Amino acid sequence: MPYIPHTEDDVREMLDAIGASDLEALFDEIPDSLRIESLDGVPPALSEMEVGRLMLDRADRDRRRLNFIGAGAYEHHIPAPVWAITTRGEIYSAYTPYQAEASQGTLQAIYEYQTMMASLTGMDVSNASLYDGASGLAEACLMAVRANRRSKSARILVPRTVNPTYRSCTEAIASTQGLSLEPVDYDRRTGRTLVDALAPHAGQDITAVVIQQPNFFGQLEEVDELADWAHAQGALVIAVVNPIALALLRPPGEWGSRGADIACGEGQPLGVPLASGGPYFGFLTARREHVRQMPGRIVGRTVDLDGRSGFTLTLQAREQHIRRGKATSNICTNQGLLMTAATIYMTLLGPTGLERVAAACAARTAELVGKLTTLDGVRPSFEGARFHEAAIRLDRPVQAVLEGLAERGIVGGYDLGRHYPELGQALLVCATETRTSEDIDAYATALTQVLERAAAA
Amino acid sequence: MPYIPHTEDDVREMLDAIGASDLEALFDEIPDSLRIESLDGVPPALSEMEVGRLMLDRADRDRRRLNFIGAGAYEHHIPAPVWAITTRGEIYSAYTPYQAEASQGTLQAIYEYQTMMASLTGMDVSNASLYDGASGLAEACLMAVRANRRSKSARILVPRTVNPTYRSCTEAIASTQGLSLEPVDYDRRTGRTLVDALAPHAGQDITAVVIQQPNFFGQLEEVDELADWAHAQGALVIAVVNPIALALLRPPGEWGSRGADIACGEGQPLGVPLASGGPYFGFLTARREHVRQMPGRIVGRTVDLDGRSGFTLTLQAREQHIRRGKATSNICTNQGLLMTAATIYMTLLGPTGLERVAAACAARTAELVGKLTTLDGVRPSFEGARFHEAAIRLDRPVQAVLEGLAERGIVGGYDLGRHYPELGQALLVCATETRTSEDIDAYATALTQVLERAAAA
Amino acid sequence: MRTREPVIFELSRPGRTAAAQQPAPAEAVIPGHLRRRQPPMLPEVSELQAVRHFTRLSQMNFSIDTHFYPLGSCTMKYNPKACNAYAMLPEFLGRHPLAPDSTGQGFLECMFELQDMLKAVTGMKAVSLTPMAGAQGEFAGVAMIRAYHRARGDLSRDEIIVPEAAHGTNPATATMCGMKVREIPCRDDGDVDIEALRTVVGPQTAGIMLTNPSTLGVFERRIMDIKRIVDNAGGLLYYDGANLNAILGKVRPGDMGFDVIHMNLHKTFSTPHGGGGPGSGAVGVAERLRPFLPVPVVGREEGRYRWLDERDLPQTIGRLSGFMGNAGVLLRAYVYMRVLGWEGMRRVAEYSALNANYLMSRLRAAGFDAAYPDRRASHEFILTLKRQARERGVTAMDFAKRLLDYGYHAPTTYFPLLVPECLLIEPTETEAKEELDGFVAAMAAIKEEAETDAAKVKGAPYTTPVRRLDDVRAAKQLDLTWKSAAA
Amino acid sequence: MRTREPVIFELSRPGRTAAAQQPAPAEAVIPGHLRRRQPPMLPEVSELQAVRHFTRLSQMNFSIDTHFYPLGSCTMKYNPKACNAYAMLPEFLGRHPLAPDSTGQGFLECMFELQDMLKAVTGMKAVSLTPMAGAQGEFAGVAMIRAYHRARGDLSRDEIIVPEAAHGTNPATATMCGMKVREIPCRDDGDVDIEALRTVVGPQTAGIMLTNPSTLGVFERRIMDIKRIVDNAGGLLYYDGANLNAILGKVRPGDMGFDVIHMNLHKTFSTPHGGGGPGSGAVGVAERLRPFLPVPVVGREEGRYRWLDERDLPQTIGRLSGFMGNAGVLLRAYVYMRVLGWEGMRRVAEYSALNANYLMSRLRAAGFDAAYPDRRASHEFILTLKRQARERGVTAMDFAKRLLDYGYHAPTTYFPLLVPECLLIEPTETEAKEELDGFVAAMAAIKEEAETDAAKVKGAPYTTPVRRLDDVRAAKQLDLTWKSAAA
Ligand SMILES: Cc1ncc(COP(=O)(O)O)c(C=O)c1O
C-alpha cells in the first residue's frame, strides 16, 4: 500500500482497540446512500518507477529552448545551493511555524528575509510572503484602502503601464470589496506614465496610485514626479517593483520626497525557477505606520524564558485565524518555501552580486534590442531608458513570427497585441544575464529567417 | 574569489599576525627556480552560471536512450529518497568517520549496511565497501591467499564465465604479489563452468576457486557442485554475486555443504546510477573466521562512558594507517556515499521489494530473449537457466548491428566478440525491471530493420 | 537540536562574496536620478557560510521528515520524494509560463489529467487548478457563488453562512468577497445546529461554507438536510476541502450536492507545506458554476493541450495569479495521485481514519477526554484538557510545549475556538502504529508530570533551540528586521 | 544533536513495505535447487520510516556543511553544490558505461579536458583518471614504476623508499605491488634525512614515494637533491599528491622532476568525501611512464572522443576498475576546476597557506607548541601537546574530543606517528577568519580547562550523540551485525 505502513497485524490490533469490526465500520456515520465503491476516472496505481518513466517521457516533450520572454517572470541563474538546501526535509516538509520553539529555523529565515526585503525596497517592514506578484498587488490595494483612513473613495489609479495581468488579477480579487481601479494611459513615444495623464484626477479623492518600475514595457517611469503627485493628492503610493532591478534602481522608499507607502512585486526573479508559472511568491513591504494593516504572516524577534533571543509569528491579531471575518486578509498558507529560496539567493548574491546581475540584464537587453532593431522591419516601440525588457515593433503578424521562432528553438517574446492593440504588431522581449551574445546572435539569425520567409510568402 | 571568503582587511590582519609581508612570502621555503607564475592549459575562471550552461549543453549531447546492456552494470529504478537523502550535506560533506562521537550517523549506517550485506550473501561479516566489483575481486583473491594458511601456491582458479574485466582487473592488481590466476573453460552448450573442467586440477595445491553467479553470460552455475569440489581440494570459495539476484538465488553462504568463504561483487545495482561507470562500490563479506584478513573499514557496536550503545571503526589494526606495510590492503578512502545509497535502497525495497525486482528482471529478460530469438538470424548462444542476461548469436557483424541500433535510439547490448571470439557474432543483452514490453518490442522492431538493412546491403 | 545560529547579517563582512555566483561586471545605462544611491543591506558572506548557515537553520526545525507531526487540520503526511524529484526535472523547471503551448505539451497533459482526476475524486463537473492555496480556493469558490447570483440578476444575496467551528479563512474569505458572514452554532454532538441554520437562511443567503468532516473531527451527518435547507432558500453550498483526506474514495462532495469545493492539495495530495507553503487550492464545481471558473484551465483539442482563458470562458471570475497558479505544486500532486491510483485514494481515507480512531481510543484509555466521545473520529479528533487545566493548572498549550521535549510536534492547539483547552490531533495514514503508541506514552507521561510536577510541564519546552517565547513582548516591542548594533 | 536513533531493524515489522518502490510481482524461472530458501533479513519499513530514519542519522554527523572540519591531510574544504548538481544531470546519470562512445560525447569531452587540466596543474605529460582513490592512484603509480623497470629488463629493483612521516597508504601500496619498503627518517626540521637516503639507495631501488609538502606540514626544501640522488641510483620518483592543495599553481611536481603523481581529487579538487568516499586518485606521469598508464584513458580523433584501451596502450599496467573509475567524481572535479580557472588554482594555494599560517601563529600565541616552529606551515601544520600531556595528563585525544563540544570537528590526531601527542590541523582556504578565530578561542578555553579541571576535558565529549566510546571493547567483543533479541 503506497505510503501506508500498516501490516495486517497492526490493522487487527488497532481495530480491536477501537472496537470496530473492520475498516468500513469507521465510516458508519456517513449515510449509506452517499458511500461510493469505486472511483472511475482515477487510473489504477503505478509504481514510482512507472510514474517516473511517464514523467521523464513528458519532460522530454518540453525540452529546453532559448528563452527571450520576461513579461513578469524572468530567467535567472539560480545558484546550486539554493534548491539543494531548500529541499532539505526539515525545510521542505515542515508546516507554517505555529510552534515557534520547534520552528526556529524557518522563523529565523523569515526574519532574515523580512530584513532583506525591507532593505531592498527601502521600506521599514515586510511580511513573510504572499502568493505571487499579481495577487500581491490586489492585497496591496486592499491594504491601501485600510491604511488611507482619510480617503473614502476606494479609488485607485492604475496606469496601463502596469502589468495587464496584475491589473486583471487585482480587479478579480479586489473589486468584490468595492474597489474601483481606474486606468491611466501612457505616453506613446516613451511608453511611460506621464504626470500629465494623472492631472485630470487632481483634487479628487483618490485612495492610492500604483506605479510599476520598471514598467510592463521595461521602460523606466519618472517615479519621483509620480509619487509626489500622488502624495500631493492625499493618495498613497503603491510601488510594483522588480527585486533584481532594485539593485540598480532607486528603491520605493526613496521615491519622491516622501517615498512610497507600500511596495510589492513578484519574488520569482530571486532564485525561483520559471517552471511554467509557479510556485512563485509575492513580496510586500511598507512603512512602519502601516504594519498593522499588512496582510500575511509577520515574524518578530523576542526573548524566551531564559532571556535568550528567539523568533515567533507576531501581530497575529491581524490574521484570519484570530480575527476571522475582520482579518486584514484571508491568506493563511503563503509561499514559505519560495521565500526561503529567495533568502538563500539574496544571501549568495549579496549587494554586489545582485547589482551585477541587474547590470548584466540591462546590458544584455540593450545588446538584444540593438541587434534586433538593425534588422529590416524591426524597430523599438519606445524611446528612453529601460531596464531588461523592450517592446519592439514588427512588420509581420506577431503570432506567426513567434511560431516560426519556436520551430527554430527560440521562445521569442510576448505578444503585446492582446492588451495593447494600439501598439500594432508589437513584441515584448527580454534578455537577462543568462543570455550570451551567441544566444542573441542566434535570435537575430532566426528572426531574419522568419521575417524573410514571411516576406517571401 | 570563488569559494574563498577573505576580504582585503582579513588578508592584511592575518598577514600581520603571521608576520609576513604578502601572500607570496608564505611560499618562501620553495626554491625560487621551481616557482611558476601562470598555468597555461587551465582556462580562465567561469562563473557557476557559465559552467552550468556548458554542462547542460554537454548533457544535451548524451541524451537518454533505451538501454539493453548489463555486463556488470545494471539499470534499475532508484527510489527518489535514495539520493535526496544521500546528498544531504551532513552525509555528502563528511569525512571517513574517524571521530566516532561526531559521526554516529555515518557509523550507524555502515553497521546497518554490514548487517544487510551479510544477510543478503548469507555470510557472517561485511566490510564497509571497496572501490567496485572488479577491484573487489582482486581484494578477495588477496584475502583468500592470507586466509588459506594451508595453501602455499597462491594459485586461484578463475573460470572464463567470470566477468572478463574482473579477471583482468584482478590480474593487474593481484599479480604483482605473485598470485597466479588460472582460467577454466566453460561448456559451450550451457555457458556454464562444469566440474569436469575443474577436474584436471584435482589434488593440486589450489588456494581458491572463484565462482560467479549468475555468470557473465547470465547463466546460472551449479554452485553447489563447484563449491564442494573446491572445498574438497582444500581451496577456499570466492563467490562473485549480483546483489539483486541474491533475492532469488541461494546466497553464497549456503553454497554446497560448507558455503562460500568470501563473497564479493558490484554494489551498483543497489541504488547507484549507471553514470558512465562510476562511482559504484564493491561489497565484500566473509565467514567470521576470516574477519581479520578482510581489507577495508569495519564498524562495530560498542558502548560509551555512560554505557549507552554507539558505533565506531574497529579492527583498525588490519588497516594501513596502523599496520602500514603489513596491512591487509592499502585501501583507505572507500565508497562510503554509495554504500549509504545502497543501505537506503535496500531499506526501501525490503525483502519483498528486492525479490520482486529480481523476479521482474528475470521475467523481462526471458521476454526479451523470447522476442529477439523469433527473428531470423538471431538465436540464443546457450541453453539452460539464466537470470537477467543472455548471450545471443547474430548472423551479422555485431558492431554494425549495434551502430544501427544506436541510430535508432537503442543501446543494444555488449559485444562478446573481443573476449569470447569462439562464440562468433555474439551479443550479451539484458532487460531489467525498468524495461517494459513496449521497450522490448521497440528493440525487436529496430533489430529487424537493422538486420534487414544489413541483409539487403 | 542546535541551539543558536547568528542572524546572517552578523556573519556579514564588507567585501566578502560568494564569487562563483557573480556574473561579470557590466555597464547598465540608467539615468542618474533613477539610480539607487546606497546598496541594499544584503549579507556579504562566502558560499560556504551561506550553505552552513541555512543548513544549520534547517536543523532547528521539526518536520515530517524528522518528527511525528500530528497537527490537526493540516494533514502532515509523508511528502513523497518522488513528487519533488519528478516535478523538478530540468525541462519542467526551465519552461517560461508564456512560452507557446506547443513547448509545454508534456506539462499540460499532466495538468489536464490532474483536472480529470480531481473531478473524479470530488464528483464535481469541472476543475480549475489556479488558486494558490486553500484560502484562495475559497475566494474563488465564493466569488463564483457571487457571480452566479449576479449573472441571474439576483443581486441581493450577500450573506454567507459559516458554522462557528469553521476555519478562520472561511469568514475572512467571505468578507474579502464583499459578503456578510452569518455564523451558526454547532451542537454538543459536533453537528451543525440545523434549527439555527433554518433561522438564518433566506433570500439574502448567497451560500453556506461547510467543512465535512468538520474541523471538530466528525462527519456532518445531516448533510443532506443542510443541503435541502440551503437549496430551498436559493443558496449554494460551498465545501471546504481541507479535510478531504478523511473521505477520499468513500464519499464525494459532488454526490452530497455541493456546488463548489476547494481542495488543499498540500494536505490531501501531500504536496509539501514548505514551512509555510506553497499550497494549491484547486476548485471543483457543479455544472451551474462551470462558466465562472477562474482562468486559465487546460483544454484539449484534437489531441493538443492548450490554456483556455477569458476568451474561452467569458463569464470567468477572472485571474487569481500572474500566470497559472502553483504549477510545480500541481505536478507534485499529479505524481502523488498516479502512484496512489484509485485504490490508494480509498486507502488514504481508511487508514487515516484508522489511525485517528485508534489514537483517540488509546488516549481515552489513558485518561484523556475526547471532545466528542460518542462520535467516530474522522481523520482527526479533539481532546479537551479542561479537566487538567482546572485541576492542575496545566493547559493545552503546556501539553503542546512539553510534547516537543518528547520528540513529537504538538497537535493544533486552541482550534477550533469553541472547544476549551483543545488539542486537534491528526495522525494521518502514513504514520506507523509504533509512532502512535509512542505518542500515547508521551501524553500519558506528561499527564503524570502534570499531576506530580506541574511546574515542569508549564516550563516546557527544555530541549528545543529556545525555551518558551514571550509572544506578548514580540507584539509590543516590534522587532521585525535586523539592525546592526553600530547603526 | 539528536542523541539516539534505533537500528533500522528495530523499526522493522513483518509485512511492512515501502510499496511505491515495488514492481509488480513476476514469475522468474529459477531451478529449485538454486533458489533462495529464506528471504534475506532486510528491513521491512514504510517509506516515511526510511526517510525519517536516515534523515535523523544524518543529523548525528559533523560535516563541512555544518561544522568547521580542520582534519589535517584531508583537505575538508567546501564542496560546491554546483559540482553535484551538474554531475547529477539525468543525462549523465543515465548512460551505461559500455554504451557506444557516440552516445557519450558530452561526458567524454569533459573527461578529455579534465585530463588536460590535470596535466597543466601537475606539469606531467599524460594523465589517467581511472584510479578510484588516492591509494589506488598510488598503486597505479608504483605498478607503473615496476612495469617501467621490468620493461627495461631491470628485474632486481624491488625496493620502495618511504619517509617515516608518510601516510600509511604509501608503505601499504608498495607491499601490494610486491615491493619491499625501506623507511627513512625525517630530521628535526621536518625535512627528509638526506644522509639516510644516500645509504639506502642502490641498484635495488625501484623508487621513492614522497609527499611534498610532507605530512609534517612543511615543504621538502631539498627536493632537488633527493631527485638527483634517486635518479643517480636509477630509481623513479613518486609524488603523493594528497597535499597538492598547498602548492596549486605555485610549483608543479613535474617541474620538480617527479615521474608520477597521484592526485586526490576528493581533496584538492573538492569533490565530497561522502562520509568515506568516493574519491578519485587520478595519476599523472612523465613521458617515460606514459606507455604504462592504466586504461581506459580518453583520446580525441578528428574531433570525436573515445576510450583508449589495451589495444591502444599495449604496455598498460591494465585495468583497476570494472569500467572507468569514479566517473561522477571526475565530473565534479571538472566543474570545480572550470569555476576556479587558473587564477583560482593559485588562490587555493595562497589562501590555504594563509589560513594555516595564521592559525599556527595564533595558536602559538595562545601558548601551544608547533612541532616545527621554525618552518612555514604549508596548508596544514602540527601542534604537539606533549607538554599538556606530561603536565596535566591531558592528551591530544582529549583535546580532540573536547573540541567537539565546542562545535568544531577535531583535527587529525596521532598522525604522523613520529610527532608525539600531535594534532595535524588543516583549515583549508574556504574557511573565514572568524571561524579560525573561534577555533583558537576554543583551543585556548580547553587549555584553560586542562589546567583547572583536567577531568572535564578527559571526560569529553558531552554534547555529541554518544560520549567517548570504548574502542577496546569494540575490537574484543566484535558486534559487527545486528541480531534480533529474539534470535
Ligand atoms: C479547514 C481549513 N480550511 C481552509 C484552510 C486554508 O487553507 P490554506 O492554508 O491553504 O489557505 C485550512 C488550512 O489551514 C483549513 O484547515
Ligand SMILES: Cc1ncc(COP(=O)(O)O)c(C=O)c1O
Ligand atoms: C598523504 C596521503 N596520502 C594518501 C592518502 C590516501 O588517499 P585515499 O584515502 O584517497 O586512498 C591520503 C588520504 O588520507 C593522504 O592523506
